[in-house]
Amino acid sequence: MSMTLKLSDLAKLPKTERDAALGELVRAAKAPRNGQARALDDRIRAFEVRYEMTSEQMLQRLAAGQLQDTADVSKWTTLLYARVRG
Numbered sequence: 031m032s033m034t035l036k037l038s039d040l041a042k043l044p045k046t047e048r049d050a051a052l053g054e055l056v057r058a059a060k061a062p063r064n065g066q067a068r069a070l071d072d073r074i075r076a077f078e079v080r081y082e083m084t085s086e087q088m089l090q091r092l093a094a095g096q097l098q099d100t101a102d103v104s105k106w107t108t109l110l111y112a113r114v115r116g
Contacts, residue, residue: 070113077106085110 040048078084081102083091088106091097 067113070109074106074109074113077102077109 040051043051074085077088081088085106088097088103089110092099092103092107097103
Protein backbone atom coordinates (compact mmCIF):
# COMPACT_ATOMS: atom_id res chain seq x y z
CA MET A 31 0.00 0.00 0.00
CA SER A 32 1.39 3.35 -0.99
CA MET A 33 0.45 6.48 0.87
CA THR A 34 1.46 10.08 0.30
CA LEU A 35 0.63 13.09 2.40
CA LYS A 36 1.71 16.70 2.01
CA LEU A 37 3.11 18.36 5.11
CA SER A 38 0.85 21.34 4.50
CA ASP A 39 -2.19 19.04 4.54
CA LEU A 40 -0.91 17.23 7.62
CA ALA A 41 -0.54 20.51 9.51
CA LYS A 42 -4.19 21.38 8.84
CA LEU A 43 -5.54 18.16 10.38
CA PRO A 44 -6.81 17.95 13.96
CA LYS A 45 -4.32 16.23 16.30
CA THR A 46 -6.18 12.90 16.40
CA GLU A 47 -6.42 12.72 12.60
CA ARG A 48 -2.80 13.83 12.23
CA ASP A 49 -1.67 11.10 14.65
CA ALA A 50 -3.71 8.51 12.76
CA ALA A 51 -2.27 9.63 9.43
CA LEU A 52 1.28 9.52 10.76
CA GLY A 53 0.64 6.07 12.22
CA GLU A 54 -0.57 4.85 8.83
CA LEU A 55 2.54 6.28 7.15
CA VAL A 56 4.75 4.40 9.61
CA ARG A 57 2.82 1.15 9.06
CA ALA A 58 3.09 1.57 5.29
CA ALA A 59 6.83 2.23 5.53
CA LYS A 60 7.35 -0.92 7.61
CA ALA A 61 5.23 -3.15 5.36
CA PRO A 62 7.05 -5.49 2.97
CA ARG A 63 7.17 -4.17 -0.56
CA ASN A 64 5.48 -6.27 -3.21
CA GLY A 65 5.84 -9.44 -1.15
CA GLN A 66 9.63 -9.30 -1.40
CA ALA A 67 10.16 -9.91 2.31
CA ARG A 68 7.83 -12.89 2.22
CA ALA A 69 9.65 -14.34 -0.79
CA LEU A 70 13.01 -13.92 0.94
CA ASP A 71 11.66 -15.57 4.10
CA ASP A 72 10.39 -18.51 2.05
CA ARG A 73 13.75 -18.99 0.34
CA ILE A 74 15.61 -18.74 3.66
CA ARG A 75 13.24 -21.24 5.24
CA ALA A 76 13.90 -23.66 2.37
CA PHE A 77 17.62 -23.61 3.21
CA GLU A 78 16.85 -24.13 6.92
CA VAL A 79 14.70 -27.16 6.12
CA ARG A 80 17.20 -28.60 3.64
CA TYR A 81 20.14 -28.30 6.06
CA GLU A 82 18.11 -28.96 9.22
CA MET A 83 19.39 -25.91 11.10
CA THR A 84 18.31 -22.35 11.70
CA SER A 85 20.00 -19.47 9.93
CA GLU A 86 21.52 -18.41 13.24
CA GLN A 87 23.03 -21.88 13.72
CA MET A 88 24.40 -21.80 10.19
CA LEU A 89 26.05 -18.43 10.75
CA GLN A 90 27.57 -19.59 14.04
CA ARG A 91 28.92 -22.78 12.47
CA LEU A 92 30.28 -20.84 9.49
CA ALA A 93 32.04 -18.33 11.76
CA ALA A 94 33.50 -21.16 13.85
CA GLY A 95 34.86 -22.91 10.75
CA GLN A 96 32.56 -25.89 11.31
CA LEU A 97 30.72 -25.34 8.03
CA GLN A 98 32.25 -25.06 4.59
CA ASP A 99 31.38 -21.98 2.54
CA THR A 100 29.67 -23.72 -0.38
CA ALA A 101 27.60 -22.15 -3.15
CA ASP A 102 24.43 -22.92 -1.14
CA VAL A 103 25.85 -21.34 2.02
CA SER A 104 26.83 -18.24 0.04
CA LYS A 105 23.33 -17.98 -1.42
CA TRP A 106 21.84 -18.48 2.05
CA THR A 107 23.98 -15.76 3.63
CA THR A 108 23.20 -13.42 0.74
CA LEU A 109 19.47 -13.95 1.29
CA LEU A 110 19.91 -13.24 5.00
CA TYR A 111 21.80 -10.05 4.23
CA ALA A 112 19.10 -8.98 1.76
CA ARG A 113 16.38 -9.70 4.33
CA VAL A 114 18.06 -7.60 7.00
CA ARG A 115 18.62 -4.72 4.60
CA GLY A 116 15.10 -4.98 3.16
